[in-house]
Amino acid sequence: MSDLVKFTIDGRIVEAAPGTLVIQAARLAGIDIPSFCYYEGYSLQAACRMCLVEVEKTPKLQASCTLPVAEGMVVHSDSEPVKQARKSMLEFLLTNHPLDCPVCDKGGECELQDMVFRYGAGESRFTENKIHMDEQQWSPVVFYDGPRCILCFRCIRVCDEGMGVGALGTVNRGALSLIAPNMGDHLNCDECGMCIDICPVGALTSGSYRYQTRPWEMEHTGTICTHCSNGCKTTLGSRNGQIMRGNNRDRSGINGEFLCIKGRYGYDFYNHAARLESPLLRVNGKLEPVSWSKALSAVAAKFSSIRDAGGTFGVIGSNHTSNEENFYLQKLARQVLKTNNIDHHRTGDIVTLIDALAGSTGQLAASQDFYDSKAVLVIGSDLALEHPLLSFQVRANYRHHAAHVYVATAGEIREDKYATKTIRLSQASELGALEELRAALSAEPELLIVFNDMVKGDDVRKLVKFGKSLGIPVKYCALVDYSNSRGAADMGLMPELLPGYHASNMPGMTLPEMLASGDMSALWIVGANPLKSAQLAAKKAFVVVQDMFLTETGERADVVFPAAGAYEKNGTVTNVCGEVQKLNRAAASVGAKPDLEIMGLIAKEMGAAAQMGAWLPETIYKEIQSQVKGYNIPLAMVTLSAQQSTPVNGGTGVASRPDLVWSAHDGLFTSGTLGRYSATLNSVMEKHRSAAADQSTVSH
Amino acid sequence: MTFSPELEARFDKFLAKYPADRKRSAMIPMLIYAQDEIGVITDELVAEIAQRIGCKPLDVNEVVGFYSMLHRKPQGKYHVQICTNISCLLVGGDELWERASKKLGIGHKEVSADGLISLEEVECIGACAWAPAMQVNYDFYHCVTPDQLDKLIEGLAAGRKPEEIPVAKVNC
Amino acid sequence: MLYNQPNPLEIRLLTRRFGLPKSASIETYLATDGYKALERAMGMSQEEIINEVKASGLRGRGGAGFPTGMKWGFLPRQSPKPKYIMVNADESEPGTCKDRLLIEFDPHQLIEGMLIAALAVGSQQGYVYIRGEYRYLIDVMDRAIDEAYARGYLGENILGRGLTFHVATHSGAGAYECGEESAMLESFEGKRGNPRIRPPFPAVAGAYQCPTVLNNVETFAAVPAIILQGGAYFAGLGTPKNGGTRLFCLSGHVNKPGVYELPMGFNLLRMIEEVGGGIPGGKKLKAVIPGGSSCPVLKADECDLAMDYDTLAAAKSMLGSGGVVVMDEDTCMVKAALRIMRFYAHESCGWCIPCREGTTWLRKLLQRFHDGQGQRSDIILIGDVSRNMLGRTFCPLGDAAALPTISIVEKFRHEFEAHLDGKPCPYESKSRLVSA
Numbered sequence A: 001m002s003d004l005v006k007f008t009i010d011g012r013i014v015e016a017a018p019g020t021l022v023i024q025a026a027r028l029a030g031i032d033i034p035s036f037c038y039y040e041g042y043s044l045q046a047a048c049r050m051c052l053v054e055v056e057k058t059p060k061l062q063a064s065c066t067l068p069v070a071e072g073m074v075v076h077s078d079s080e081p082v083k084q085a086r087k088s089m090l091e092f093l094l095t096n097h098p099l100d101c102p103v104c105d106k107g108g109e110c111e112l113q114d115m116v117f118r119y120g121a122g123e124s125r126f127t128e129n130k131i132h133m134d135e136q137q138w139s140p141v142v143f144y145d146g147p148r149c150i151l152c153f154r155c156i157r158v159c160d161e162g163m164g165v166g167a168l169g170t171v172n173r174g175a176l177s178l179i180a181p182n183m184g185d186h187l188n189c190d191e192c193g194m195c196i197d198i199c200p201v202g203a204l205t206s207g208s209y210r211y212q213t214r215p216w217e218m219e220h221t222g223t224i225c226t227h228c229s230n231g232c233k234t235t236l237g238s239r240n241g242q243i244m245r246g247n248n249r250d251r252s253g254i255n256g257e258f259l260c261i262k263g264r265y266g267y268d269f270y271n272h273a274a275r276l277e278s279p280l281l282r283v284n285g286k287l288e289p290v291s292w293s294k295a296l297s298a299v300a301a302k303f304s305s306i307r308d309a310g311g312t313f314g315v316i317g318s319n320h321t322s323n324e325e326n327f328y329l330q331k332l333a334r335q336v337l338k339t340n341n342i343d344h345h346r347t348g349d350i351v352t353l354i355d356a357l358a359g360s361t362g363q364l365a366a367s368q369d370f371y372d373s374k375a376v377l378v379i380g381s382d383l384a385l386e387h388p389l390l391s392f393q394v395r396a397n398y399r400h401h402a403a404h405v406y407v408a409t410a411g412e413i414r415e416d417k418y419a420t421k422t423i424r425l426s427q428a429s430e431l432g433a434l435e436e437l438r439a440a441l442s443a444e445p446e447l448l449i450v451f452n453d454m455v456k457g458d459d460v461r462k463l464v465k466f467g468k469s470l471g472i473p474v475k476y477c478a479l480v481d482y483s484n485s486r487g488a489a490d491m492g493l494m495p496e497l498l499p500g501y502h503a504s505n506m507p508g509m510t511l512p513e514m515l516a517s518g519d520m521s522a523l524w525i526v527g528a529n530p531l532k533s534a535q536l537a538a539k540k541a542f543v544v545v546q547d548m549f550l551t552e553t554g555e556r557a558d559v560v561f562p563a564a565g566a567y568e569k570n571g572t573v574t575n576v577c578g579e580v581q582k583l584n585r586a587a588a589s590v591g592a593k594p595d596l597e598i599m600g601l602i603a604k605e606m607g608a609a610a611q612m613g614a615w616l617p618e619t620i621y622k623e624i625q626s627q628v629k630g631y632n633i634p635l636a637m638v639t640l641s642a643q644q645s646t647p648v649n650g651g652t653g654v655a656s657r658p659d660l661v662w663s664a665h666d667g668l669f670t671s672g673t674l675g676r677y678s679a680t681l682n683s684v685m686e687k688h689r690s691a692a693a694d695q696s697t698v699s700h
Numbered sequence B: 001m002t003f004s005p006e007l008e009a010r011f012d013k014f015l016a017k018y019p020a021d022r023k024r025s026a027m028i029p030m031l032i033y034a035q036d037e038i039g040v041i042t043d044e045l046v047a048e049i050a051q052r053i054g055c056k057p058l059d060v061n062e063v064v065g066f067y068s069m070l071h072r073k074p075q076g077k078y079h080v081q082i083c084t085n086i087s088c089l090l091v092g093g094d095e096l097w098e099r100a101s102k103k104l105g106i107g108h109k110e111v112s113a114d115g116l117i118s119l120e121e122v123e124c125i126g127a128c129a130w131a132p133a134m135q136v137n138y139d140f141y142h143c144v145t146p147d148q149l150d151k152l153i154e155g156l157a158a159g160r161k162p163e164e165i166p167v168a169k170v171n172c
Numbered sequence C: 001m002l003y004n005q006p007n008p009l010e011i012r013l014l015t016r017r018f019g020l021p022k023s024a025s026i027e028t029y030l031a032t033d034g035y036k037a038l039e040r041a042m043g044m045s046q047e048e049i050i051n052e053v054k055a056s057g058l059r060g061r062g063g064a065g066f067p068t069g070m071k072w073g074f075l076p077r078q079s080p081k082p083k084y085i086m087v088n089a090d091e092s093e094p095g096t097c098k099d100r101l102l103i104e105f106d107p108h109q110l111i112e113g114m115l116i117a118a119l120a121v122g123s124q125q126g127y128v129y130i131r132g133e134y135r136y137l138i139d140v141m142d143r144a145i146d147e148a149y150a151r152g153y154l155g156e157n158i159l160g161r162g163l164t165f166h167v168a169t170h171s172g173a174g175a176y177e178c179g180e181e182s183a184m185l186e187s188f189e190g191k192r193g194n195p196r197i198r199p200p201f202p203a204v205a206g207a208y209q210c211p212t213v214l215n216n217v218e219t220f221a222a223v224p225a226i227i228l229q230g231g232a233y234f235a236g237l238g239t240p241k242n243g244g245t246r247l248f249c250l251s252g253h254v255n256k257p258g259v260y261e262l263p264m265g266f267n268l269l270r271m272i273e274e275v276g277g278g279i280p281g282g283k284k285l286k287a288v289i290p291g292g293s294s295c296p297v298l299k300a301d302e303c304d305l306a307m308d309y310d311t312l313a314a315a316k317s318m319l320g321s322g323g324v325v326v327m328d329e330d331t332c333m334v335k336a337a338l339r340i341m342r343f344y345a346h347e348s349c350g351w352c353i354p355c356r357e358g359t360t361w362l363r364k365l366l367q368r369f370h371d372g373q374g375q376r377s378d379i380i381l382i383g384d385v386s387r388n389m390l391g392r393t394f395c396p397l398g399d400a401a402a403l404p405t406i407s408i409v410e411k412f413r414h415e416f417e418a419h420l421d422g423k424p425c426p427y428e429s430k431s432r433l434v435s436a
Ligand SMILES: Cc1cc2nc3c(=O)[nH]c(=O)nc-3n(C[C@H](O)[C@H](O)[C@H](O)COP(=O)(O)O)c2cc1C
Pocket: C059, C060, C061, C062, C063, C064, C065, C066, C068, C088, C089, C090, C091, C092, C093, C176, C177, C178, C179, C180, C181, C182, C214, C215, C216, C217, C219, C220, C395, C396, C397, C400
């Protein structure tokens, strides 16, 4: 590393790496130079002039956001001229900024408001007329209030550089300049809301939150998004137990401030009118609301009698329920119902990957690796649509570290735009084409290979072999679909594998087998909807379903329990990279109970309470910690930040089951069954469908 | 979109002026010459040019709004531009402007009912030493007197071509 | 046909072909020493060319007056990137109308200047960025370029000496800010005319981020004469460090407005009287904008000075772009300030806060003031707001708006006071139109 540069700021001698900007060096030293346009991680603008500082021997004030530190430089960031300049910039800004703070969504968290308070520019000498403009709605999600806009260009950059979308631009000139959407009067974009989040003022507001409440009236709960497998932290603001908005304003978590539409707005399924609020019991062929005790005793009685009669159980778990719930479910199935007929919908072949990596350590990628790895190879997946955070990280990696990105997919993907090399292959049998990349890849210092369900079974082994043959350190990520798809596998929701990928000595039936067998006596389906696309062969089977909504599977059930959503409970989930994170309850549920509690109550009714132990998430986590390979992580640490589990062992010893692995390939605006109940996702999809009709010209 | 063969030929020439991977440089020249032919910048034109130079329509839209000679609203067949900037102002450019506006009954950036004439108060057009100055489309008129202005406007309004009106254009 | 009669006090070096029959044609050019400087430059090293330009004392004619030879010397010699020659023919500074004539009447002189610059820095491609309003000049320039290609002065293996150089015109579309060099480059690349963060300067990262020589039309046009007649000769025409002649655009209240080529350092009062033929109607001089609307105005009693960069800087104004705007005693300085601010508010690109908001604020304030709605405190406010812009904007346009305004409120405060208390503008009633 080159030598540090020494310079003086506000009388303090500060050291910084050459090339560091004065504003960065100052902030690192705890001196806060204000800025609107300067935003760490995005391109420099020097437009807002809030960061002007005095530099000795330089006649004019200098923008510290574009000024690299220099040896011996003497900077003053709190002198009178500097303070006067800042105050004057604010005065300028306020000449065209409406003073509607009392009704503005941003009131209380507005950077402009804060700075005016700090520099005392509240009194304006401006007495002329302001430019008036009507508010515009650009999408179901995004609203723009031109007069409030201070033209810091953050939104444009986050959309273009951060998201790789580039749906925002500037139109007009001078004081009439405005931010404009790509389709003239509306947006065609990811609808991620990043522009809204990054806006320092209330110029961009969200359809879901605007004029709903004030920031200080909400309670803020950091939890994990319940949609895709990337596991973004989302901070849910709630008032009286109602969720009002989602964002990640404290930038904690693996996603920093990133969130896609699902993490930011897709919480709205939780109070959908179709939410189940009472258990349902089939009476005379019809599902009717009944009390919890009636439903529970009906299930317990039936389960007990089937078990005692040696009937066949089938248990199907969820891609969304918590690790604790998954662990409890498989334990209850295996120990109380005495069955290994337990499975879940497998969306990526993590099982084979773990087997193929047997004996090695540190080869499962963490989400940070997507930002740090010098090279990334994307196989099969349209990353930007199906794994928004990972895609965001790869783009940031390219922007900040000039990472080399390689793409091997069937069609064009967003990563193509900056890829070092792109090849097209539509199925795993064409993986041989990777040889075209061999020379380039083996010249890389390291590589991260990320693949989706196109690569499964033996093809995973081949891919790992290919990786090994490159002679460089390689990490892998097997993409899976949902918020706890990975946790479901880790917790042993599989007939052939117990928690921690230990082979079961009595493998049970797989999910398709359970559905296809005419002999099932009972089917217990927790947070899954297998009957959406399949028939249940066992016409007489007793079916118990736990869900938030009356799904296709629920329609077939004999008993349905209303389940709490992920935002209504505590626990842990594990993301696509095996990172364990903490779910925290942000909203109250009406009538529903967490799946763990429902299962606990069923166990209790069956007289198995003592055998199963307490159904508290913390208690079960302790069990997971001690029993599940790779999960020996104290809950306190998980509470602090994501912790990667390390489940690779000496080999699973079971055969690959590529036939069981298929991804639903949910895009940005779908999220399995859950997505059907999000008004925001649906409204955006509706809009995009009609936009597709008028032949959109926006490339992605 | 289809353009005249002359404009197509001009586009080809523009696109050949810049390095092969820098076709975007042709954007502004293409826009202004296309506007001359079509009379206005439409969404269709924006999309067409974007496609020809390999960028997004938004990139073109950003540019259109920036330049004062690019118009999203149709102008008259004759776009009368009167400079009122400092050198012209000193010798009555503002009076000329008001005279024209009154005579035509239209204001800044407005078009006569028959679509023949549009009016714009413009910034310095580089004729300061021969002020007051104006342009009709791209033709300059120097040292314009009230009389000449009247003749010119009346002639244009009566459907005559600028060259048929006995007021001296320069450099044409 | 010339737009104004030449004056005997002129030293017609860059304008010497003006008024010749078919002065823009290559035949006329060749018949009057055309492309001789190029031949001479071909026999010189890059160092020698740059040194000759340095010796001439030539300073940029676009406004800032940066020494041209030094600027050329900033281009990295060993860059693997292509280098570009870029002509700034955006000429939009109010009061300025000279580059127009240099292209209209002698386009080959500009091409030759570009060729010599190309030799000096090793460039193979040049562009002439012409403001969109000057459509006819694009045609003039294109014709000249075609002629030069036809005669082998452009293209490959120029004059059989292995030199390659291409030139093309490029049209702007109405934006003063695109005269600012970095905004021009953005505009040239098909973007909004927002200026770039500098450094890097165009010499290092200009067109397409490649090393670029970017100069004003007049600057390039002076180069053939410098090579042909020597830097020392050129330097000797002007004052120390202010080499050569300069095209002054004399406008406003003079009897004989026009573009005149005068030696650097020519006395301003003499220019008004002897070149401009004095003020019409025998009126008294009130003020002069010495170098385009961006410069602080000079009061009548400040005008007895030499028109060169250093003298004007000492007088706290600027030589700027050579636009000399003369204002007589009946001129309303509030109205002048207002009109100038209307221009800057219209032309502010909108990138940075102080310029975008400051110019609009001042425009509204000055309008209200001129309309008779001003208050005494507004006079201070006008100065304050201008000073809050000064030196703090992203590019010099903010300064260009602030400087003349500050000078007018400071030097003509009494005229602001005369507009107070709802009084009508004391100068409004008199018509300025000439009905000849
Ligand atoms: C707002 C602004 C407008 C400008 N307009 C012009 C212009 O129209 N023509 C020009 O040659 N230079 C203009 N300049 C100066 C250019 O930035 C640049 O300094 C000049 O073209 C360099 O050439 P020179 O060294 O030959 O003068 C302008 C500068 C600013 C800040």
